[in-house]
Amino acid sequence: xxxxxxxxxxxxxxxxxIVVLVKQVPDTHNIxxxxxxxxxxxxxxxxxAIFNPEDLxxxxxxxxxxxxxxxEVTAITMGPPTATEVLRECLYRGADKVxxxxxxxxxxxxxxxxxxxxxxxxxxLGKVDIVFAGRQAIDGDTxxxxxxxxxxxxxxxxxxxxxLKSLKKDVIEVKRAIEEGVEVVKCKLxxxxxxxxxxxxxxxxxxxxxxxxxxxxxxxxLLAKSDNRVSYLNPSGLSEEFxxxxxxLIEEWSLDDIKADPSMCGFAGSPTKVYKIDSVVLEAKETxxxxxxxxxxxxxxxxxxxxxxxx
Amino acid sequence: MxxxxxxxxxxxxxxxxxxxxxxxxxxxxxxxxxxxxxxxxILGDDNKKFYKDIFSFKTDKIYxxxxxxxxxxxxLPYTTNIVNSAKKFNPYIxxxxxxxxxxxxxxxxxxxxxxxxxxxxxxxxxxxxxQPGNPPKVYKDLLLQIRPAFGGNIIAxxxxxxxxxxxxxxxxxxxxxxxxxxxxxxVVDIEPVIDDNDLVLTIIEKVKQExxxxxxxxxxxxxxxxxVGSKENFKLIEDLAKVLGGEVGAxxxxxxxxxxxxxxxxxxxxxxxxxxxxxACGISGSVQHLAGMIESKQIIAINKxxxxxxxxxxxxxxxxxLTKVIPMMIKxxxxxx
Numbered sequence: 347x348x349x350x351x352x353x354x355x356x357x358x359x360x361x362x363x364i365v366v367l368v369k370q371v372p373d374t375h376n377i378x379x380x381x382x383x384x385x386x387x388x389x390x391x392x393x394x395a396i397f398n399p400e401d402l403x404x405x406x407x408x409x410x411x412x413x414x415x416x417x418e419v420t421a422i423t424m425g426p427p428t429a430t431e432v433l434r435e436c437l438y439r440g441a442d443k444v445x446x447x448x449x450x451x452x453x454x455x456x457x458x459x460x461x462x463x464x465x466x467x468x469x470x471l472g473k474v475d476i477v478f479a480g481r482q483a484i485d486g487d488t489x490x491x492x493x494x495x496x497x498x499x500x501x502x503x504x505x506x507x508x509x510l511k512s513l514k515k516d517v518i519e520v521k522r523a524i525e526e527g528v529e530v531v532k533c534k535l536x537x538x539x540x541x542x543x544x545x546x547x548x549x550x551x552x553x554x555x556x557x558x559x560x561x562x563x564x565x566x567x568l569l570a571k572s573d574n575r576v577s578y579l580n581p582s583g584l585s586e587e588f589x590x591x592x593x594x595l596i597e598e599w600s601l602d603d604i605k606a607d608p609s610m611c612g613f614a615g616s617p618t619k620v621y622k623i624d625s626v627v628l629e630a631k632e633t634x635x636x637x638x639x640x641x642x643x644x645x646x647x648x649x650x651x652x653x654x655x656x657x
Numbered sequence: 658m659x660x661x662x663x664x665x666x667x668x669x670x671x672x673x674x675x676x677x678x679x680x681x682x683x684x685x686x687x688x689x690x691x692x693x694x695x696x697x698x699i700l701g702d703d704n705k706k707f708y709k710d711i712f713s714f715k716t717d718k719i720y721x722x723x724x725x726x727x728x729x730x731x732x733l734p735y736t737t738n739i740v741n742s743a744k745k746f747n748p749y750i751x752x753x754x755x756x757x758x759x760x761x762x763x764x765x766x767x768x769x770x771x772x773x774x775x776x777x778x779x780x781x782x783x784x785x786x787x788q789p790g791n792p793p794k795v796y797k798d799l800l801l802q803i804r805p806a807f808g809g810n811i812i813a814x815x816x817x818x819x820x821x822x823x824x825x826x827x828x829x830x831x832x833x834x835x836x837x838x839x840x841x842x843x844v845v846d847i848e849p850v851i852d853d854n855d856l857v858l859t860i861i862e863k864v865k866q867e868x869x870x871x872x873x874x875x876x877x878x879x880x881x882x883x884x885v886g887s888k889e890n891f892k893l894i895e896d897l898a899k900v901l902g903g904e905v906g907a908x909x910x911x912x913x914x915x916x917x918x919x920x921x922x923x924x925x926x927x928x929x930x931x932x933x934x935x936x937a938c939g940i941s942g943s944v945q946h947l948a949g950m951i952e953s954k955q956i957i958a959i960n961k962x963x964x965x966x967x968x969x970x971x972x973x974x975x976x977x978x979l980t981k982v983i984p985m986m987i988k989x990x991x992x993x994x
Contacts, residue, residue: 360905490763640985657993
């Protein structure tokens with residue numbers, strides 16, 4: 347199926363529709379010894395969950411366009427209900443709308459199944475001009491979901507944006523990194539753009555928006571708050587209608603909501619399978635120890651010179 | 658059934674990138690194991706000049722796709738043409754260099770072909786895989802795609818049992834390049850497919866920039882990690898490298914901390930190096946870092962923590978404060994030479 351993303355230009359200028367892909371990730375950059383289990387595998391639960399760093403840069407790029415040209419920014423994440431936290435972070439920084447894609451049948455997805463679900467969700471949003479994604483997430487470092495989502499949407503992609511040069515009607519000009527330098531490209535919208543930590547400096551949450559959106563929640567979070575009673579009213583006076591009327595209800599879409607094909611989602615839709623996971627066993631080498639004093643260090647240097655390793 | 662091993666041959670219009678030569682060398686080993694053919698796939702506007710080079714890695718076949726619109730890499734027309742060729746000839750495996758180009762192109766091709774892709778493999782092997790179930794299903798001679806995962810804290814072996822081709826990307830410097838030999842295979846020209854919809858992106862300007870540092874070619878590397886402590890202290894690493902005539906390397910943590918540019922990063926997501934001497938200062942030795950430097954001929958580790966993993970792989974270790982030890986090394990070296 348070929349998706350055609352149409353264009354309607356409101357009179358007197360264009361309101362761009364931008365989608366930002368974000369992900370909550372375990373903080374793999376700061377793994378401490380107590381996050382490792384006895385058998386050498388990683389204890390995910392012991393790692394703090396954070397906003398994937400380069401997705402903050404992607405959000406920043408979207409917000410910059412919103413400020414410069416006018417845009418509606420929608421942030422999407424696929425993950426467990428706890429991933430709602432990164433969506434609130436998006437609201438704190440300036441996103442207009444956020445959507446959580448959550449369903450048990452999405453679990454165990456590799457990049458292909460993930461990009462399928464994300465692209466199906468984006469298709470439900472109607473016309474979209476630009477999709478921004480962080481280049482890669484720090485838990486897998488694959489950098490595949492961006493390009494694969496673009497392919498599934500049948501739109502072009504621009505990788506590794508360094509600078510947005512201009513945006514005129516439906517043509518964007520971008521400076522980007524390439525293997526042996528930089529290039530400036532011009533592309534017709536819609537397009538997916540991947541953003542790196544070099545692209546910009548993400549803004550901090552605005553205090554005003556934090557005060558406003560800290561109460562934003564999904565329906566599941568609301569129900570959990572009211573002791574799982576199916577009553578829409580709860581003791582704190584929050585109701586689904588109330589949250590919706592204040593723009594505080596975070597949308598939650600399941601597999602059925604996006605009309606996805608279950609055989610292409612999650613573990614079932616993932617062509618790659620994990621054959622095995624090995625903890626890392628370091629083969630001890632014969633290590634010579636030198637004391638941290640000048641005489642000892644000098645002996646080591648002398649030895650390296652003798653062996654023609656340095657000098 | 659043909660079980661061709663394909664390597665996407667990346668070039669910059671003048672020469673073939675080293676990573677493609679490394680992959681042709683690795684592809685040769687895989688094809689030999691499978692008793693099948695190694696094929697290079699090249700796209701461009703004038704491919705002939707590269708044939709000799711591609712064949713010199715004992716490449717049995719070159720699939721050549723030529724068109725003026727394919728002169729420079731653009732992800733849409735490149736994807737269309739690789740997908741078109743793959744559908745025609747059903748390769749068993751396709752390997753891409755994990756360069757900026759390969760990391761944009763391979764996922765798009767995999768998505769279009771609806772097959773699996775494993776990024777940044779550090780080892781590739783052919784082996785059998787038994788899928789659990791009742792009854793279990795055995796797949797013979799799959800590509801075992803081995804990569805550190807989860808920030809480099811574990812090593813995962815990934816397979817694509819059903820949906821072929823099996824695709825993987827590999828970082829520059831990871832696979833060993835064979836010595837080129839005199840060899841001639843066969844060239845298969847594939848008719849290019851140029852679709853107007855693939856030409857919505859145009860390149861306005863291209864500026865070549867040399868990388869700041871040539872780590873893969875360095876014989877001495879002095880690298881700093883989180884234990885260096887600050888940007889000011891990182892200057893010590895640079896000083897020692899300068900005195901020894903080496904290059905400066907860094908762990909991901911030091912790059913993330915903003916002490917040094919990403920071009921200096923050694924490790925699975927950075928550069929893989931094999932220098933004569935690697936001096937690791939304040940680097941704890943995550944798997945992701947070790948993957949990029951473990952084959953160094955001599956390793957010196959300087960760290961406050963005697964139990965750091967880097968100490969286990971080092972030939973020489975100094976347990977101590979690097980801000981004291983490095984100046985001693987500089988002084989000692991200057992006195993000796």
